[in-house]
Amino acid sequence: xxxxxxxxxxxxxxxQHNLQAILLNLLxxxxxxxxxxxxxxxxxxxxxxxxxxxxxxxxxVREKVANSDEQDMLRPVGRPRTSxxxxxxxxxxxxVHIGIGIFRVAIANLRSEIIHSQVYSFDVNSPxxxxxNQIVSAIESTITESSFEKQSLLGIGVGxxxxxxxxxxxxxxxxxxxxHDVPLREYxxxxxxxxxxxxxxxxxxxxxxxxxxxxxxxxxxAFVYGRTGVGAGLTFKGQVFRGSSKGxxxxxxxxxxxxxxxxxxxxxxxxxxxxxxxxxxxxxAENIARINPEGILATLFSQASDNPPIECVFDAARQGxxxxxxxxxxxxxxxxxxxTNLVNLFNPELILLGGIFSRGDDLFIKPVMQTIQQRxxxxxxxxxxxxxxxxxxxxxxxxxxxxxxxxxxxxxxEI
Ligand SMILES: [Zn+2]
Numbered sequence: 001x002x003x004x005x006x007x008x009x010x011x012x013x014x015x016q017h018n019l020q021a022i023l024l025n026l027l028x029x030x031x032x033x034x035x036x037x038x039x040x041x042x043x044x045x046x047x048x049x050x051x052x053x054x055x056x057x058x059x060x061v062r063e064k065v066a067n068s069d070e071q072d073m074l075r076p077v078g079r080p081r082t083s084x085x086x087x088x089x090x091x092x093x094x095x096v097h098i099g100i101g102i103f104r105v106a107i108a109n110l111r112s113e114i115i116h117s118q119v120y121s122f123d124v125n126s127p128x129x130x131x132x133n134q135i136v137s138a139i140e141s142t143i144t145e146s147s148f149e150k151q152s153l154l155g156i157g158v159g160x161x162x163x164x165x166x167x168x169x170x171x172x173x174x175x176x177x178x179x180h181d182v183p184l185r186e187y188x189x190x191x192x193x194x195x196x197x198x199x200x201x202x203x204x205x206x207x208x209x210x211x212x213x214x215x216x217x218x219x220x221x222a223f224v225y226g227r228t229g230v231g232a233g234l235t236f237k238g239q240v241f242r243g244s245s246k247g248x249x250x251x252x253x254x255x256x257x258x259x260x261x262x263x264x265x266x267x268x269x270x271x272x273x274x275x276x277x278x279x280x281x282x283x284x285a286e287n288i289a290r291i292n293p294e295g296i297l298a299t300l301f302s303q304a305s306d307n308p309p310i311e312c313v314f315d316a317a318r319q320g321x322x323x324x325x326x327x328x329x330x331x332x333x334x335x336x337x338x339x340t341n342l343v344n345l346f347n348p349e350l351i352l353l354g355g356i357f358s359r360g361d362d363l364f365i366k367p368v369m370q371t372i373q374q375r376x377x378x379x380x381x382x383x384x385x386x387x388x389x390x391x392x393x394x395x396x397x398x399x400x401x402x403x404x405x406x407x408x409x410x411x412x413x414e415i
Pocket of ligand 1: 252253254264265266267268269271273
């Protein structure tokens with residue numbers, strides 16, 4: 001029995017809950033009058049006034065002159081209309097995204113806006129302690145180079161690859177890195193003396209989209225990310241769904257081809273990941289370029305440019321390479337089938353495509369939508385929206401920062 005809603009509450013928890021409600025309202029609607037806030041939160045005018053006074057004293061909230069059309073019932077006659085808004089740079093978090101062979105460290109403010117970010121590469125064959133030491137040094141130099149006071153740093157959020165136990169901060173399994181039971185949180189906390197929270201990197205991105213991106217204000221969001229791996233993060237009313245073994249959203253290992261599929265790194269074969277990951281698409285593309293050496297794709301591949309190969313593939317489709325268009329349409333169909341299953345199970349209001357699916361959103365969305373509309377049960381496919389996620393390359397660090405913001409601020413604030 002671990003249902004939080006069966007437990008009692010004490011006065012500090014009530015205050016914490018009220019502060020969360022105020023801050024989330026101010027996050028969603030910058031510049032609210034105290035009376036408007038009272039109405040939105042169902043709290044009394046006196047409670048709002050007292051809590052706002054404390055937040056102003058802490059520098060987390062500031063007064064601003066309200067729009068002239070705003071009705072402020074608390075405003076005594078003769079006093080100027082004022083509203084309050086969040087001071088986004090009052091506190092900061094560090095977001096760390098661990099990918100395959102790269103990690104990114106960023107500083108973000110209370111809106112999860114990235115103030116500074118840097119990417120680092122590492123050898124995927126390095127033992128985990130070596131990579132963790134690299135991450136520690138990168139965080140230390142990020143903090144040293146930043147201009148803000150260390151007291152305004154709330155903590156560190158880490159989005160890690162593969163299976164992560166959110167409660168212990170252990171990276172249970174990251175097959176692409178060959179990591180098993182790596183105690184990320186314990187290690188980073190000990191070395192950096194700062195609070196650390198760890199989750200799966202795609203789930204962290206889903207949190208970032210839900211609170212700070214295209215999923216804001218949407219009840220049920222499925223964020224689907226594709227790059228080396230393919231995964232999904234599911235949120236419902238702002239809460240991320242992790243599942244009983246912390247593995248919810250492993251859509252990349254949905255069985256797609258029951259026979260004749262390529263082997264997957266998970267040990268099975270014919271998984272979604274073997275069909276739509278970046279390397280799966282590049283394998284298909286290389287075949288096309290080999291068969292059509294004079295084609296648009298082969299020409300783009302042969303030109304020396306900084307364009308990553310996957311971008312060459314998308315560009316070839318945009319420039320009219322019919323073989324590439326057909327191949328991406330087919331990949332969109334497979335992704336659409338997996339998402340149809342997700343729609344039937346989870347019935348989300350919004351599906352956000354991230355990673356390579358958002359880089360090529362103009363090519364993927366149509367076949368994905370068509371498949372979902374044709375295949376999902378009843379009218380479920382007609383009601384779901386599919387669009388590109390908000391943050392592009394910043395997705396990982398924005399998500400990791402959002403994870404830290406929720407955990408150390410919006411859902412845990414104490415003043
Ligand atoms: Zn698999």
